[in-house]
Amino acid sequence: MRREALYLKIAKVIEEQIDSETLKLGDKLPSIRSIQKIYNVSINTAKQAFLELESKSLIEARPKSGYFVSKTSRRKFSLPTVGKLKSSQDEKPQxxxxxxxxxxxxxxxxxxxxxxxxxxxxLPIAKLNKGVINVVRTLPDGGTSYEPVQGSVNLRRGIAKWSLVLEGKLTEDDIVTTSGTMNALYNCLLAVTQRDDTIAVETPVYFGILQMARSMGLNVIEIPNHPITGVDLEALKKVLPKLKACCFISNFSNPLGCLMPDEHKKELVRMLTEHDIPLIEDDLYGNLFFGATRPKPCKAFDEAGIVMWCGSVSKTLAPGYRVGWVAAGKYKDKIIRQKFLQTISTPTLYQEVIADFLEHGRYDxxxxxxxxxxxxxxxxxxxxxxxxxxxxxxxxxxxxxxxxxxxxxxxxxxxxxxxxxxxxxxxxxxxxxxxxxxxxxxxxxxxxxxxxxxxxxxxxxxxxxxxxxxx
Missing domain, CATH: 3.90.1150.10 (Aspartate Aminotransferase, domain 1)
Known part of the structure; x- marks a missing residue:
């Protein structure tokens, strides 16, 4: 059995013991080394099992004492209600x-x-400030000249190298830099829709996406979002024939914080590929995971180039730098043309600062x-x-x-x-x-x-x- 499946199996056993109250609130768990011996696995596998349980708030670590069944494993409060499928009728401005x-x-x-x-x-503001000074000193023109329309080569290379979750599928040539994620999303919508087209988003959803879609004259269908597993694929299937594009946050949606399971992501990409419907994937929060590993984006399962993977450092490192990017698949050339018409290029200085931060492990x-x-x-x-x-x-x-x-x-x-x-x-x-x-x-x-x-x-x-x- 693969290590990943094994640590999940161990975590499930412990979770079932917590659910059945064999392990009660406040009980101390066996040590990581004990779990290693009980299941005859590596220390790393045992640690991953505990991290998985921590990500669900079922257990908590106490310094120098070990792991205990968490208070939040016995949540007093229920999960929020799942939203309803809503189309463009009966909108009410907000x-x-x-x-x-x-x-x-x-x-x-x-x-x-x-x-x-x-x-x-x-945020590491002092380190970023030092990075700005170093970049100004090292760039031949101090960052004052135009850069290629596609964006900083150093940053694009850094994103491609750093995005190991995509299993080497990205190269620097696949990426276009943008002025933050919202700019990336706007360019993606502009590339694949026209006024009066219909797109799907999850509900509840970040209000900026709604405002942007309506300003572009797009109709919006809101797909119910489960607070744990994300977009309801069965509800999405009902409206597929109406859609020109989908725009979803697959990893830790704003505002629910839900995570779409890998199997759902694969099925979503399969469905949309079959109908040739582009998926604009907002992966802004993907690096802020509480589990053992960074969840894959839908882009990892994209073979036809329909997924437009958008990201930035706005929620993790430097909101005001407005450094973002998109790996736009088969729509890349159109995105580059649009960027040229809108801004010619994005500012060099902050892209190089972020590239340097990525290169030397400081971001990790x-x-x-x-x-x-x-x-x-x-x-x-x-x-x-x-x-x-x-x-x-x-x-x-x-x-x-x-x-x-x-x-x-x-x-x-x-x-x-x-x-x-x-x-x-x-x-x-x-x-x-x-x-x-x-x-x-x-x-x-x-x-x-x-x-x-x-x-x-x-x-x-x-x-x-x-x-x-x-x-």
Whole structure:
């Protein structure tokens, strides 16, 4: 049996013992070395089994003490409700609500649970600054001249080398650099759709994708997204004949944090290839995994070149650098032509800084630290919400990324609740923002990519009290 299958088998045995309460809340697990001997496997396989259980929040490590059955293995709160299949009829604009949230971002006194980026304290800013200085010194022109339209060769080579999850399928020639992921997504939509075409997205979905699609005159069908396994493929099959393209986040969707299993990804790519429907894959959060290994993108299963794989460092390293990319498959040449018409090229300086960060292993090191921090924060947030929010709250169980999705009592309108919370200097993202339709009114998205401290815990308690007072 392959090692991967073996560590999953071991993890499943332990998970079943936790489910049956053979292993109870707070019980100490056998050590990694004991698991190695019991199953006659390598230390690495035993570690992977424990990492798999950690990724599901079933167990937790305690310094110098070992592994224990986690509190979150006995979740008090249920998972959020799966959304409904929605087409372009009966849309209700949410632009004013989005503007209201975005207009608060400059106020440093507001607790920004709403923001869609990790806190600057979690980013290697000093190292990036040194990188900028080094690049300015080493580039012949200090980064002031045009670069090739396709983008920095060094960055494209670095992305291709670093993307081992794609098993060597990418080369530097497959990649086009962009001004962040949103620019990549826009170029992909522009390449494969025309006004009045219909595309599919998951629901709930990042509001920026919805706003962009509607500004391009596209019709949008929202496909239900399960909080654990992602896009409902059966629902997607029902609308395939209507679609010109799909735009999905397969790894750790925003806002649910769900992860599409590999088998679902393979089936999705097979279905779309059969109908020659391009898949625009937003893999912005793929490196922020809590499991043992980085999940593969759908691009890994693409043989026909229909998957347009988009990524960036905006959520992991440097949001303001606006460094992104797309491996656009058979649409690459069209993307390059569009980029030339729009911007001629992307700025050289920050691309070279990121290329240098990728080349010397600093990105890998930073990601390991960031993932640990985010996973710990996720558990802290879930614990605080269970302690401070009403007992009928439903909460997502993200397997990566840094977003939590909460479903509150049906009587609560989080758009109105936001007006109350902002007066107390607390901001969150009301659920209504994540659909073109009148739904998710009792939901909210919280960002847990913040520096955890007593003040943050207290602010979550204040938010919980605001929610309780609204029932």
């Amino acid at each position: 632009g004013d609500l989005i503007s209201k949230i975005l207009n608060t971002l400059e106020d440093k006194d507001i607790r920004q649970f709403s923001i869609g980026a990790p806190d600057s304290s979690l 090191h930073h990601l390991r630290t960031l993932r640990t921090k985010l996973y710990t924060n996720c558990l802290q947030f879930q614990r605080a919400i269970e302690d401070y929010f009403p007992h009928n709250t439903k909460i997502s169980q993200p397997q990566g990324g840094f977003m939590l999705w909460l479903e509150l009592d049906k009587k609560i309108d989080t758009a109105k609740l936001y007006d109350i919370a902002i007066k107390q200097k607390i901001s969150f993202a009301p659920g209504r923002m994540f659909s073109l339709h009148n739904q998710y009114n009792n939901c909210m998205r919280l960002n847990y990519g913040l520096e955890w401290n007593q003040k943050l815990d207290f602010d979550l308690k204040r938010l919980g009290n605001i929610v309780k007072s609204a029932i």
